[in-house]
Amino acid sequence: MSADELCYAGIRELGGLFRRGALSPVDYATDLLGRVERLDKSLNAYVTVTAERALADARAAEAAIRRGDGGPLAGIPIAYKDLYATKGIRTTAGSALLADWVPDFDCTCVTRLQQAGMVMLGKLITHEFAFGIQFPGHRFPPARNPWNVDHIPGGSSSGSGAALAAGLVHGALGSDTGGSIRGPAAFCNLVGLKPTYGRVSRAGVLTLSWSLDHTGPMARTVEDCALLLQALAGHDPADPASSREPVADYAEPLGRGIRGLRVGVPRAYFLEGADAEVEKAFEQALAALRLLGAVVTDVEIPSILASWAFLAILMAEAFAYHERDVRAHPELYGDVLRERVLAGGLILGSEYVQAQRLRARLQAEMLEVLRRVDVLVTPTTPKPAPTFAVVWDPSFGFPKSNMPPFNMTGLPALAVPCGFSSQGLPLSLQIAGRPFDEATVLRVGHAYEQATEWHRRRPRI
Amino acid sequence: MSADELCYAGIRELGGLFRRGALSPVDYATDLLGRVERLDKSLNAYVTVTAERALADARAAEAAIRRGDGGPLAGIPIAYKDLYATKGIRTTAGSALLADWVPDFDCTCVTRLQQAGMVMLGKLITHEFAFGIQFPGHRFPPARNPWNVDHIPGGSSSGSGAALAAGLVHGALGSDTGGSIRGPAAFCNLVGLKPTYGRVSRAGVLTLSWSLDHTGPMARTVEDCALLLQALAGHDPADPASSREPVADYAEPLGRGIRGLRVGVPRAYFLEGADAEVEKAFEQALAALRLLGAVVTDVEIPSILASWAFLAILMAEAFAYHERDVRAHPELYGDVLRERVLAGGLILGSEYVQAQRLRARLQAEMLEVLRRVDVLVTPTTPKPAPTFAVVWDPSFGFPKSNMPPFNMTGLPALAVPCGFSSQGLPLSLQIAGRPFDEATVLRVGHAYEQATEWHRRRPRI
Numbered sequence: 001m002s003a004d005e006l007c008y009a010g011i012r013e014l015g016g017l018f019r020r021g022a023l024s025p026v027d028y029a030t031d032l033l034g035r036v037e038r039l040d041k042s043l044n045a046y047v048t049v050t051a052e053r054a055l056a057d058a059r060a061a062e063a064a065i066r067r068g069d070g071g072p073l074a075g076i077p078i079a080y081k082d083l084y085a086t087k088g089i090r091t092t093a094g095s096a097l098l099a100d101w102v103p104d105f106d107c108t109c110v111t112r113l114q115q116a117g118m119v120m121l122g123k124l125i126t127h128e129f130a131f132g133i134q135f136p137g138h139r140f141p142p143a144r145n146p147w148n149v150d151h152i153p154g155g156s157s158s159g160s161g162a163a164l165a166a167g168l169v170h171g172a173l174g175s176d177t178g179g180s181i182r183g184p185a186a187f188c189n190l191v192g193l194k195p196t197y198g199r200v201s202r203a204g205v206l207t208l209s210w211s212l213d214h215t216g217p218m219a220r221t222v223e224d225c226a227l228l229l230q231a232l233a234g235h236d237p238a239d240p241a242s243s244r245e246p247v248a249d250y251a252e253p254l255g256r257g258i259r260g261l262r263v264g265v266p267r268a269y270f271l272e273g274a275d276a277e278v279e280k281a282f283e284q285a286l287a288a289l290r291l292l293g294a295v296v297t298d299v300e301i302p303s304i305l306a307s308w309a310f311l312a313i314l315m316a317e318a319f320a321y322h323e324r325d326v327r328a329h330p331e332l333y334g335d336v337l338r339e340r341v342l343a344g345g346l347i348l349g350s351e352y353v354q355a356q357r358l359r360a361r362l363q364a365e366m367l368e369v370l371r372r373v374d375v376l377v378t379p380t381t382p383k384p385a386p387t388f389a390v391v392w393d394p395s396f397g398f399p400k401s402n403m404p405p406f407n408m409t410g411l412p413a414l415a416v417p418c419g420f421s422s423q424g425l426p427l428s429l430q431i432a433g434r435p436f437d438e439a440t441v442l443r444v445g446h447a448y449e450q451a452t453e454w455h456r457r458r459p460r461i
Numbered sequence: 462m463s464a465d466e467l468c469y470a471g472i473r474e475l476g477g478l479f480r481r482g483a484l485s486p487v488d489y490a491t492d493l494l495g496r497v498e499r500l501d502k503s504l505n506a507y508v509t510v511t512a513e514r515a516l517a518d519a520r521a522a523e524a525a526i527r528r529g530d531g532g533p534l535a536g537i538p539i540a541y542k543d544l545y546a547t548k549g550i551r552t553t554a555g556s557a558l559l560a561d562w563v564p565d566f567d568c569t570c571v572t573r574l575q576q577a578g579m580v581m582l583g584k585l586i587t588h589e590f591a592f593g594i595q596f597p598g599h600r601f602p603p604a605r606n607p608w609n610v611d612h613i614p615g616g617s618s619s620g621s622g623a624a625l626a627a628g629l630v631h632g633a634l635g636s637d638t639g640g641s642i643r644g645p646a647a648f649c650n651l652v653g654l655k656p657t658y659g660r661v662s663r664a665g666v667l668t669l670s671w672s673l674d675h676t677g678p679m680a681r682t683v684e685d686c687a688l689l690l691q692a693l694a695g696h697d698p699a700d701p702a703s704s705r706e707p708v709a710d711y712a713e714p715l716g717r718g719i720r721g722l723r724v725g726v727p728r729a730y731f732l733e734g735a736d737a738e739v740e741k742a743f744e745q746a747l748a749a750l751r752l753l754g755a756v757v758t759d760v761e762i763p764s765i766l767a768s769w770a771f772l773a774i775l776m777a778e779a780f781a782y783h784e785r786d787v788r789a790h791p792e793l794y795g796d797v798l799r800e801r802v803l804a805g806g807l808i809l810g811s812e813y814v815q816a817q818r819l820r821a822r823l824q825a826e827m828l829e830v831l832r833r834v835d836v837l838v839t840p841t842t843p844k845p846a847p848t849f850a851v852v853w854d855p856s857f858g859f860p861k862s863n864m865p866p867f868n869m870t871g872l873p874a875l876a877v878p879c880g881f882s883s884q885g886l887p888l889s890l891q892i893a894g895r896p897f898d899e900a901t902v903l904r905v906g907h908a909y910e911q912a913t914e915w916h917r918r919r920p921r922i
Contacts, residue, residue: 210814210818240821240825312810315810316809316810316811316813316814317810317811317814319809319810319811320810320811320812320814320815320818323811344810344811345809345811347809347810347811348777348780348806348808348809348810349773349776349777349778349780349781349805349808349809349810349812349813350777350778350780350781350784350805350806350808351781351810352777352810352813352814353671353777353778353781353813354781357671357781360701364701
């Protein structure tokens with residue numbers, strides 16, 4: 001079986017072929033690298049392809065599987081957003097500033113997936129430092145959306161979205177400060193999980209905003225995300241924000257269904273500004289959840305508008321991180337990134353403090369609501385992917401987003417495919433849950449995904 | 462026995478007289494109110510004397526004691542820094558802005574001590590909003606130091622310090638954002654405890670800085686502080702920062718001694734700028750601890766200079782709190798408070814963020830050191846109380862202080878009497894410990910106090 005036939009296979013299916021000896025991880029990696037070589041020219045998902053490392057990883061995985069100690073991820077191809085430090089492999093952050101940076105260490109997430117036997121295919125393009133916009137002519141041009149190359153694949157984990165949608169990898173890690181895992185998942189018909197703050201290590205992953213950044217998996221199915229999370233989750237002393245909360249079993253409960261589970265719908269804010277098509281798809285998703293036995297009720301989050309305080313926190317922290325470099329090397333920053341970073345230098349300490357106070361109130365209210373319901377569901381984005389023309393227009397700012405509320409509160413939030421617009425662009429459902437209750441969030445996502453099968457659609461490439 | 466004879470009695474002694482029927486709480490409160498009336502004119506510790514409330518409380522305590530349900534604090538006179546909201550009693554914050562504010566609720570601390578049977582004598586002067594300096598002619602003139610009225614009694618819990626030192630009350634509550642409990646304790650030969658962040662409720666106590674403010678007890682002995690803490694400590698749902706950590710027994714372990722206990726001495730920073738007399742008294746204190754069986758060793762806190770980041774955090778948070786009022790009513794702010802508050806409006810968000818990052822590093826390092834030693838000891842202040850002439854001089858700024866490091870880290874810190882300067886002004890030892898380990902901090906303080914008996918000296922008034 002060739003990579004063109006298997007490139008959309010799930011991790012369980014592909015791993016089964018490896019473990020039964022029906023397919024060699026080395027042959028498969030070689031073949032998939034060929035597919036990347038052929039197809040990525042027009043998509044630009046990969047900033048660096050690590051063919052040698054992939055083959056070395058695949059040989060190691062093959063040996064481990066032969067010895068009988070290959071786990072569920074052994075031999076499965078993976079790629080990393082180019083904010084994840086990789087030993088001996090340049091890690092650019094999509095930025096001229098770091099274009100030649102070759103770390104001498106692997107970040108914790110890469111180490112953990114390496115130990116699980118995964119095969120690193122390469123590094124995936126990111127918006128510049130996860131915060132800029134790449135215009136034509138940028139040193140690291142943007143990835144294209146495989147569903148329609150005139151549209152963005154989402155950001156900032158744009159390469160992760162494009163590669164998965166095009167069948168150029170089986171799993172990817174993104175980072176999510178205000179939706180950068182869930183946004184590309186939403187725009188590319190994928191599954192993306194922003195875990196609870198502190199659940200997955202950030203050690204060795206470049207920073208955008210200390211208190212909002214999350215790392216997490218992206219894949220084509222909820223099960224694949226669950227398998228990746230299982231290998232990633234757990235305390236890391238190298239990350240000061242890492243939690244000691246015990247790690248749950250994420251894959252096993254997926255099949256249990258959601259009968260009797262309480263689903264809360266916070267309409268205010270989250271449905272404002274939504275396209276009619278998005279709204280319709282969302283209502284159909286609620287109907288599907290009811291059919292699956294869930295109890296769906298509207299809920300109120302009185303301070304939901306405090307979500308806007310996200311911007312003050314993000315910008316003050318981003319300026320704190322970039323201040324020295326942007327002053328020393330302004331010419332190595334893209335125009336939008338430089339402007340956004342410098343604007344962050346105008347946020348006052350008192351404004352930051354007030355934003356954090358609003359954030360605490362929002363957290364308290366969401367936790368209160370989550371005592372009465374098990375999960376919250378919203379559209380992941382109010383509209384499908386915009387065109388490059390839209391985001392390259394100088395009037396493009398920070399559009400309203402449904403994702404930052406869960407960066408503000410640190411709650412786990414999952415994006416799952418939820419249908420298509422009349423233009424054929426993917427739509428997405430966001431499912432959020434209690435702190436460290438990724439298991440329930442994934443279970444709801446899996447039940448919905450299996451009932452609707454939106455994830456089975458493929459883009460024409 | 463009259464109040465003039467008993468006004469320096471410990472809580473256990475006084476409570477014993479009440480419980481044995483040898484003294485009536487009502488008679489004693491009446492007599493002590495007379496002493497306040499006579500002596501406070503020159504000291505100005507009380508901003509409001511609550512004679513009616515005191516007698517009502519005393520009658521209730523007397524009845525409870527007769528019924529046999531008077532606890533260790535029943536009938537004991539207490540007074541509150543005028544930041545603690547008291548129902549039906551004006552709560553001024555030492556400020557023209559709140560000069561006529563009469564809360565319709567008691568703060569949690571007042572409720573808890575009321576329930577413990579304490580007798581509220583009144584409200585004690587504070588520096589304006591715990592952050593200003595009262596110049597001559599201020600609506601609420603400053604308290605004087607009973608040891609020498611030309612010197613300040615410390616701030617901002619200045620009235621609490623003056624009242625206790627002059628025998629005008631048996632316990633007082635202060636608040637401590639950068640040393641406002643420990644400083645007056647140090648300058649007035651008293652014991653002051655800043656508990657662990659989250660140990661004692663702040664609900665209903667006016668704010669200076671959300672992330673640095675602590676409430677806590679002041680008294681003349683460690684045992685009295687322990688008895689007050691016992692009644693104050695414990696979770697309060699009305700304070701978002703309140704901890705659910707179980708409450709220890711604070712009084713019982715006091716007598717156990719400190720043989721084998723490991724005492725760390727962080728000389729860098731904490732001894733810089735100290736008067737020779739302070740240094741000598743501190744070395745004598747270390748010798749006393751060794752004689753008591755403690756193992757005293759020097760320790761290093763590499764990032765101790767990060768303690769200066771305290772100012773950025775304090776000022777940004779204070780501006781956030783006061784912004785609206787200081788813009789609407791600048792004329793109701795004293796000159797120093799207004800200047801300090803407005804200066805806080807110049808702190809950038811990124812500076813605040815960097816200050817919080819330094820704070821996190823300082824916390825990690827102190828916790829690391831506290832794995833190897835049980836407590837840290839330092840001089841509480843590098844010099845004894847300055848004169849009013851010094852603090853009223855326009856060049857007076859923010860002097861270096863040994864106390865903010867423990868507001869930054871949230872660790873419990875106790876000030877205990879440690880001798881006198883050649884001018885007859887009190888000196889003080891600061892003892893800090895692990896999070897929520899007030900019991901050990903108090904035990905060390907008690908052993909030292911009982912061995913040295915500095916607390917027995919009285920000012921001439």
